[in-house]
Amino acid sequence: MIEDRVETFDAIIIGSGQAGNPLALALAKEKWKVALVEKGALGGTCVNTGCTPTKAYVASARAAWTISNAPKLGIDVPKSPKVNLKFIKKRKDKLVNESRLGIRKSLSDSPQISLIRGTATFLDKTRVKVGSRVLKSYKIFLNVGARARIPEGFEDVEYFTNSSILQLEKVPENLIIVGGSYIGLEFAQIFKRLGSKVTVLEMGKYLISKEDQHTSEMVREVLENEGIKVICGAKCLKGKNKKSGGITVTFQKEEKDKQVSGSHLLVATGRMPNSDLLKIEKAGLEINKKGYVEVNEKLETNIEGIYALGDCNGKGAFTHTSYNDYEIMENQLFGDKKKSLDDRITNYALYIDPPLGRAGMTLHQAKESGKKLLFARMPMSEISRAKEKGETQGKMEVIVDADSEQILGAAVFGTGGDEIIGSFLTAMYGKLSYKTLMNSVQTHPTVTELIPTLLQQLKPIKN
Template sequence: MSTTQNTEDYDILVIGSGEAGKYLAWTMASERHRSAVVERKLIGGSCPNIACLPSKNVIHSAKVRSFTRHAAEFGVELESATTSMKGVQARKRAMVEGLRRMHLDRYRASGAELVMGEARFDGERTIDVELTDGGRRRMRGERVFLDLGTYATLPDVPGLASARPMTHVELLDLDRLPEHLIVIGGGYVGLELAQAMRRFGARVTVIEYASQLAGREDADVSAAIHELFRDEGITVHLRTRIRRVEGESGRAVRVVADGPDGECVIEGSDLLVSVGRTPYTGGMGLERAKVKLTDTGYIVVDEHLATTAPDVWAMGECAGSPQFTHVAFDDFRVVLDQLHGGSSTTTGRLVPYCLYTDPELARVGLNETEARRRGIGYRLLTLPMAAVLRTRTLSEPRGFMKMLIAEDSDQILGFAAFGAEAAELMAAVQTAVIGSIPYTALRSAIYAHPTTAEGLTFLLRQQPEPAHEPAPA
């Protein structure tokens, strides 16, 4: 790196244009702070380009495709219906391009500078940028913010790397339909994409090392997802450890694994790996910036998202925050409040979770597994989604909802719903939890008919089950 190159000084220097970084730059620039964002590749970060929004776009196309298979049930007669993955991709790419233009407009309107290139630290709060279009720039920030993101982890399995498996990035850009997709990993991403590909017409097999799908969820929720997959023709292998992979994804692959019944061989045409995330912190020279990392490569931060280096913060997934865009946006709010003299922290945040299978899984607060692990006694309210009349109008009665009530008060500890429009239903309960509103107050509310939220009327008019004994410490 050149030591004679001119250094450009900024009030606010953000590395990475993901959710937290872009909003921080836009906001501070609009307040007349000289601000710049250095982005390696994806304008706006992963969410609008290769992750959240593209996946939900493709998932909705898959839902429309599933409707065609049940068209007669809705009084619609179709002579034929086939999947065109090129059409699916055209719709998704049009959305992504529109989002990209929207981001560029926001940069222009705010006055924040967007620099496309690869950043590496050359000292404290100083970076050397290899520009995408050629050349270099040396930039220094009075305050620096790291929004580096993560990428899909490739586990160390013999033959896996040479098989050239897809991650969510490649699958969401696929112009063809896999004949038989093998999905390694039964977490949120793997489950969403497995169902979508199955609905488009692919054969799908899911391999999960743990004893259940969606390992962070309660056993009854996982069982409901497993039943959904079985009904849709998706094969699931639980408690299965992959020993080696042979072949090449896109042509023919063989997965050799050990399952409950011994060795098994699963053959398919394509392979998707979805087993976790790795932070984009390697090779950036963070040690020269005096920014410490955890043993797993995440940036060490305190409750204010400050790193070990003065005037350097980290936000989003690289800081170990829960891997959701809505959490990254809250990271932005935490940091912005400090820049304005406040003292917001990440401590005790109420984080909602949404799995966009069809039907959706949504939850907020404690689930039963977490309550028992923490030794928190609770009472339970449950209701099948079929009892919510809105689901009858949609012909989507699958699933259930449940609410955890404190053992010795009417405080809502947590809520989960697996069913149609579950995410919107969860938001109503989340608002009550934020406001410390007891469940009895929600019970007295009048909900519009026929909405999914009306299901709370029938859930809450019941008497909670007797207190559950917490698990032994």
């Protein structure tokens, strides 16, 4: 029996991630009465298990690598660095807590917002239940995020996810990582640099399958040069706890049975949306075969008054795309209604070292577009600044529409790549001719000064 007392709000936001929190504050500013429902820690994936904590670990791992490689630059180091994972975790936790407290203060400073703790489930298209409370609104915004997907064969094994591995206080002796994409590779390099022996198992033929094979091969080379063992084409993966402690993962490669044993296991085989926790069928919401809530370019679901933002809509799995979803939603509600998903250019980074920055299409995607293409690629080893830093691994490449002269895509894999990609992205959003960037004068000595030189090398390429 549904409780007699129903609490009515102007808006219900389920999830306090990078779209939910700013939306709650924006609605409150417009004097909306808002219910913000959160089942876990404030801030969503980015603050708690994503960007903030992992990049803190990347920084510590980078420091260990810098010390170990200092002799190459003429700096003698008496001993190899001593890693204190307990302190690294403590530093990470401090950064995470500061972010959470900042969010909590912002929300508590707004009397229009009611923060409600618990898991929300739909009763129908206007009502949700949280514990014993029933909330009602004709505007419901889903920002429920995603979680680690655990494949068959690992249900009964002791494993870590991207979230739980951040709670370790001792460096794993021998870490097996199942999954050779963005999350798996970042943790592979982090823990290798902190002192673990690391093996990466990937089902596909090559790592980070969304990237072009050339990029994948360069990434693999970087990781293997650091001593990370990479095994691609590993099929029929299964995990088993060892009686003596640790984990064994069995798999097939080239029709032969193989196995790898280690002290710890990280499962990094992708993400799945948290939409399955909402009982969305009671609201009549449509989801796709992967569980993502279907939305149009305005983030509207098939049910009037219900919207999906952030990772759960499948239109991006990043903090910047989630925040952009908020910007689109705010514009649709209170602005000129001109912002939409159609405006967004794909961009992201792989935070191994050196990082990979990506904007727009890959070469494979561009070839499938049927457009007349120009393409150029240059190695980082040709850049003075990279040589001076002793970090010459990687490449820079760009794809141009020969007819419109606009940049379709670019990749910067090398020192500073996650920042440098912004130059290409700015030109793409500005719809500039590549010649504008090609004729620009960039600061010397920087890695960015390769961009004009790269664009001068553009040549036609066949689809």
